[in-house]
Amino acid sequence: MNQIEKIKLHADALRLTQTRNNPEGIIHEAQINKPTYMEFLLSVFECEIKHREKKNIERRIALANLPKDHDLDKYDFNASNGITPSHLKQLRELMWMEQNYNLILMGPSGTGKTFIAAGLIYDAVNTGYKAYFITMEELIKTLKMKEMISSALAKYNRLLKANIIAIDDIMLFPIKKEDAVSFFNLINHLHEQTSVIITTNKSPKEWAETLEDEVLATALLDRLLYRCEVVKMKGQSFRMENRRTIFEPVR
Known part of the structure; x- marks a missing residue:
């Protein structure tokens, strides 16, 4: 040798x-x-x-389970959707995480909520935080299966140990009572020790209708809104405005 x-x-x-x-x-x-x-x-x-x-x-x-588009350096401020360059810069500094603040991005579909949430998770990972992005649908499946499947339990444990979590599309679909209780228990566990980013197209008042339980919705909002910044997104859907077609333009 x-x-x-x-x-x-x-x-x-x-x-x-x-x-x-x-x-x-x-x-x-x-x-x-x-x-x-x-x-x-x-x-x-x-x-x-x-x-x-x-x-x-x-x-x-x-x-971190990020969607494909998550780089906030590429954010298009030409789309008037309710967030200013200075506000986004402040969010990207992540100082609010030090106080365990939450962030709710609320508004119509296609206004950039998911992109901002994923971008902040990406920034947090690069800064050294334990950060994860998960859809509400995937989260409900994880909560259901964590007692039966080891991979679901591992994902659940990562969420419990995270510094910040983004939950995408909360209250987009009706939630069964037992799933809503499991979701509340998770939020209750994370309360004041993990920052949570929420994206939703429904106002907090509409959450009770989706959960079909006003008491549970109130308890959930009490924990999420205790230290929270609510950003109301607006405008037309970026996807609809930039919709592509397979057909050649008519001449």
Whole structure:
């Protein structure tokens, strides 16, 4: 076994991925730049740390369950939908999370609620927080199946340990009583220890109708609205305004 093979073997044992994958390149660069022993060792460690940080962020982004579009740097402020650049900038700073504030994005479909919620989760992950995005439909399934399926229990436990959660399309469909109770229990557990982002096309007053239980709706809203910013989105649906067609334009 030559020295390069030994380096790869030892690097693999120590999980030094970058060193294991490219020892020749690292040595060749050192031969050109001629760093001191200390500079060389430091550069190897820094390279490994950057690689681990990158992989860690990629792993957490994958776990965050984000929809395809979630980069708020691409947000279109030309669409007049009720949120200003300064307000979005303040939300992206995530200082409100330090006080366990919640955020409700309320308005018609297609006005950017899901995009903003997913973007804030993406920002939170990149900042180092444990953050997750989940639809109401997926959440109800998780709550139902957590006692029977290990993957559902693992997802539920991640939600319990999160710093911030976005729940998309709350109250879009009627919810069975037992599911509503499970949802309340989750929100009650997260209350004042995890920030929750809600997207909904219904006002809080309409939640009682969807839940078919005014007492439960009141208790749920009491916890969500205690420390909460409500952003009312407005305007026309971005999807409808930018609807595509398979047909050629008529001439």
